[in-house]
Amino acid sequence: MKIKYYAAPMEGLTGYLFRPIHNEIFGGADRYFTPFVSPNATCKFQTKELDELQHNGGMAVIPQILTNCSEHFLWAAREMWEMGYREVNFNLGCPSGTVTAKRKGAGALAYPDELDRMLGEIFAGLPQGMGVSVKTRIGKESPEEWGRLLEIYNRYPLAELIVHPRVQKEFYRGRARREMAGEILAATELPVCYNGDVFSPEDACAVERDYPRLSAVMVGRGLVTDPALLRRIRGGTPASREELRQFHDRLFEAYCRRLSGDLNAIYRMRELWNYLSGSFTDPDDFLKRVRKAKTRTDYLSAVERLFGENALNPHPLPPPGK
Ligand SMILES: Cc1cc2nc3c(=O)[nH]c(=O)nc-3n(C[C@H](O)[C@H](O)[C@H](O)COP(=O)(O)O)c2cc1C
Numbered sequence: 001m002k003i004k005y006y007a008a009p010m011e012g013l014t015g016y017l018f019r020p021i022h023n024e025i026f027g028g029a030d031r032y033f034t035p036f037v038s039p040n041a042t043c044k045f046q047t048k049e050l051d052e053l054q055h056n057g058g059m060a061v062i063p064q065i066l067t068n069c070s071e072h073f074l075w076a077a078r079e080m081w082e083m084g085y086r087e088v089n090f091n092l093g094c095p096s097g098t099v100t101a102k103r104k105g106a107g108a109l110a111y112p113d114e115l116d117r118m119l120g121e122i123f124a125g126l127p128q129g130m131g132v133s134v135k136t137r138i139g140k141e142s143p144e145e146w147g148r149l150l151e152i153y154n155r156y157p158l159a160e161l162i163v164h165p166r167v168q169k170e171f172y173r174g175r176a177r178r179e180m181a182g183e184i185l186a187a188t189e190l191p192v193c194y195n196g197d198v199f200s201p202e203d204a205c206a207v208e209r210d211y212p213r214l215s216a217v218m219v220g221r222g223l224v225t226d227p228a229l230l231r232r233i234r235g236g237t238p239a240s241r242e243e244l245r246q247f248h249d250r251l252f253e254a255y256c257r258r259l260s261g262d263l264n265a266i267y268r269m270r271e272l273w274n275y276l277s278g279s280f281t282d283p284d285d286f287l288k289r290v291r292k293a294k295t296r297t298d299y300l301s302a303v304e305r306l307f308g309e310n311a312l313n314p315h316p317l318p319p320p321g322k
Contacts, residue, residue: 001215003208004030005230006162008195008220009064009089009135011035012271016055017254023059025247026227026239030216032059033135036066036091038104039076051258053083064135066091068103068114070121078127087131087159090122095137095168106168109149110140116152123156131159135195135218138180139167146180154188162193162218172221173321181211191215198222199317204233221318224275229316238314244279245307262296269299275318280310 007014007022007029014022019032034056037049045053053063065076065088077088092115094105101107108115122132134153139145145167153161163184165177176196185192194211195218198204207217223229227247228239239247251272255265273290277283289302 003212003214004216005204005233006030006193006216006218007032007223007230008218009033009035009091010220010224012268013224013275014220016052017258018251019056019059019061021247021250021254022223022227025243025250027231027234027236028059029219029223029230030060032056032061033089033218034061034063036064036094037076038066039072040067041072043075045076045079053080053085061085062087062089062133064089064091066094066099066104068108068118070118070125073118073122074125077122077130077132081127081130086129087133089162090132090134092134092136093164095171100140100168106137106140109137109145109168112145112148112152115149116155119152119156132156133158133160133162133193135162135164137168138163138165138177141167141169143167143177143180150184150187153190158190160193160215161188161190162195162216164195166196171321178207178210181207181214185211185213193218195220199225200229200315201233221275221322224272225278225318226316227276227279239279239312241307241312244276244312248276248303256296262299263294266290266293266296266299274322277306278316278318279313280306281313282310286310 015035034052037052063080063085065073067073080088091105092108099105099107103111165180181194192214193216194207194214198207198217198219199222204217219229232238252265252269255268256262259265270290277287286302286306293299293302
């Protein structure tokens with residue numbers, strides 16, 4: 001079976017405005033995952049969470065849920081079922097301190113018994129026919145935690161086990177333990193999706209060659225750095241200057257329309273440029289100018305100069321450790 005390619009959920013980057021523009025210009029991912037929504041006792045999605053769920057026509061989109069409470073998970077999953085979603089993803093990987101302190105995201109991995117109970121309650125209460133995948137790190141403090149975690153995951157009919165082989169305390173530092181994909185595949189019957197440090201067609205080729213039984217590969221920072229990465233992996237052309245320009249202009253305009261004020265749109269674009277600037281050979285001056293820009297005019301003049309003066313980088317790479 002052909003390995004599928006997924007676009008990773010990335011808070012502030014791959015949201016509901018990014019996905020359709022990316023899909024149209026660069027050819028889509030086999031699946032996009034939404035950045036997490038966080039259901040709570042109010043039983044109400046925030047407006048920005050509803051936006052994430054309601055603007056996904058024409059693409060395969062899997063909503064992601066972040067919670068430490070099976071009741072809240074089930075409420076959200078049922079709402080998503082009503083909206084037409086047939087699969088949801090459970091975030092067990094977010095490394096942020098504010099999240100993990102609440103035993104959410106990768107914080108849940110330090111409490112395997114609670115995790116087991118939560119999965120039991122989730123699978124007992126899901127709408128019939130709904131699938132749940134998990135997106136997990138391999139531990140909180142140490143990869144030695146993985147054996148116990150996999151033993152738990154193996155007891156549930158997960159739609160897919162998406163593994164980012166770093167532990168929580170590493171955040172995105174060092175390198176992902178790609179070689180763990182082999183032992184994971186050998187120890188589970190679940191479909192396994194590998195996620196971590198796939199930044200080029202060569203990386204993707206090596207993963208496919210070494211682990212052909214993977215169901216999918218999920219790509220995050222690499223795709224925001226080079227929006228044409230999946231097309232290149234499929235044998236297609238790199239991003240052209242015109243495509244990058246169009247991608248930028250449409251996204252910036254969409255942010256300006258949907259966020260209140262140009263400054264918020266500029267802040268959002270700064271986040272994107274932390275990665276997307278890797279598509280250019282010498283972006284340092286540009287990044288300085290963009291970080292200073294407080295008005296639409298200053299921002300757009302920095303962008304104009306970048307596109308006018310900078311060559312495209314044939315080997316885009318995200319910034320290390322970010
Ligand atoms: C800025 C940023 C935001 C992220 N937001 C999410 C998120 O909302 N949900 C999630 O499961 N992972 C999130 N991640 C993790 C990515 O989905 C992915 O697992 C991680 O970047 C490793 O994959 P990569 O090496 O291909 O980038 C985020 C990562 C970054 C850098």
